Amino acid sequence: RHRRGRIRGSPAVGGLSWSTDVSVARPHRATAFAPASVGNVAVGFDILGFSVDALGDTVTVTRSLSPGVRILSARGVAGDLPTEPALNTAGRALLAMQEAMHLPFGFDVEIEKGIPLGSGLGGSAASAVGAVVAANAVLDQPCGKIELLKFAMQGEAVASGSLHVDNISPSLFGGLVLTVGIDDPRVKQIPVPENVRAVIVHPRMFLSTKEARSILSARVNMSDFVWQTANLAGFIAGCYTDDLDLIRASLEDVVIEPQRQSMIPGFAEVRAAAMQAGALGCSISGAGPTMFAWAIEAQTSIVRDAMCAAFEAVGIDVDQWIIDLRSEGARVVSELTR
Numbered sequence: 001r002h003r004r005g006r007i008r009g010s011p012a013v014g015g016l017s018w019s020t021d022v023s024v025a026r027p028h029r030a031t032a033f034a035p036a037s038v039g040n041v042a043v044g045f046d047i048l049g050f051s052v053d054a055l056g057d058t059v060t061v062t063r064s065l066s067p068g069v070r071i072l073s074a075r076g077v078a079g080d081l082p083t084e085p086a087l088n089t090a091g092r093a094l095l096a097m098q099e100a101m102h103l104p105f106g107f108d109v110e111i112e113k114g115i116p117l118g119s120g121l122g123g124s125a126a127s128a129v130g131a132v133v134a135a136n137a138v139l140d141q142p143c144g145k146i147e148l149l150k151f152a153m154q155g156e157a158v159a160s161g162s163l164h165v166d167n168i169s170p171s172l173f174g175g176l177v178l179t180v181g182i183d184d185p186r187v188k189q190i191p192v193p194e195n196v197r198a199v200i201v202h203p204r205m206f207l208s209t210k211e212a213r214s215i216l217s218a219r220v221n222m223s224d225f226v227w228q229t230a231n232l233a234g235f236i237a238g239c240y241t242d243d244l245d246l247i248r249a250s251l252e253d254v255v256i257e258p259q260r261q262s263m264i265p266g267f268a269e270v271r272a273a274a275m276q277a278g279a280l281g282c283s284i285s286g287a288g289p290t291m292f293a294w295a296i297e298a299q300t301s302i303v304r305d306a307m308c309a310a311f312e313a314v315g316i317d318v319d320q321w322i323i324d325l326r327s328e329g330a331r332v333v334s335e336l337t338r
């Protein structure tokens with residue numbers, strides 16, 4: 001069988017021009033890890049998020065001669081995930097890739113869920129991101145990250161009922177990420193002060209993102225709009241200038257959180273406990289029920305213990321993580337080439 005040259009850009013051997021195409025042989029199977037994420041970050045509803053590398057979804061994609069997408073398995077903390085590709089976040093993202101690129105081959109997909117569903121930690125986004133990053137590794141001509149973002153967005157929409165990027169972008173790019181625009185998204189990784197960490201506390205209960213979106217009012221008071229705009233601007237400016245006082249003054253959601261907090265048992269107590277323990281801010285992770293806080297490194301364990309104790313006081317078991325806010329996004333973790 002004709003094999004193409006293996007070394008990208010290698011000169012013709014011994015003066016023989018044995019192939020003008022010197023691309024590397026591409027893998028036919030790849031596995032990618034896509035991290036969890038905290039959406040909104042209190043002040044950037046649907047546009048701001050940060051990655052949580054401590055947990056994530058792992059997706060394996062194999063090129064197949066049969067066209068289309070097949071979900072071969074969905075394991076891990078998956079619960080009952082749909083295996084019909086158009087209804088599955090990973091499957092829908094890959095269908096979007098196939099349609100846009102007119103790919104003449106298909107994808108077989110295996111999903112290992114590490115992010116609990118309905119946790120507010122970007123599980124549906126991570127499966128979609130993992131799928132497109134793994135599939136990209138088996139394409140003859142890989143796409144850029146913005147194209148992958150658009151494909152993954154289609155997958156995320158299956159689960160949440162709307163196009164939003166605050167989980168997709170950080171899972172794909174890593175770190176604290178702002179995304180401006182949906183059709184033509186601009187992605188900006190925001191620097192985070194060196195000594196700041198995030199505390200993530202996941203109460204073991206399920207909350208549907210669709211439901212948590214459906215209860216939101218379509219209107220915002222003018223005074224709340226001004227307040228939230230100031231908070232978003234202050235938070236981003238505080239991150240760029242290492243101004244912890246400005247971050248502390250700005251990291252507060254005055255629009256979405258008041259409408260959702262009753263869906264999370266113990267919300268007010270957990271938030272108050274975090275702030276009393278010295279957090280810079282504390283709010284809902286995405287649509288909830290997970291909550292997050294930012295704190296300087298020396299205070300993170302006190303903040304975490306206070307948040308966990310407040311959840312446990314209302315009878316809810318939790319999982320918790322303290323994470324670095326500077327982290328890599330989704331990546332290929334293994335490849336197989338025939």
Ligand code: HSE
Nearest residue numbers: 039046166209286287
């Ligand atoms: N920004 C979204 C929301 C994140 O809060 O509804 C959930 O996926």
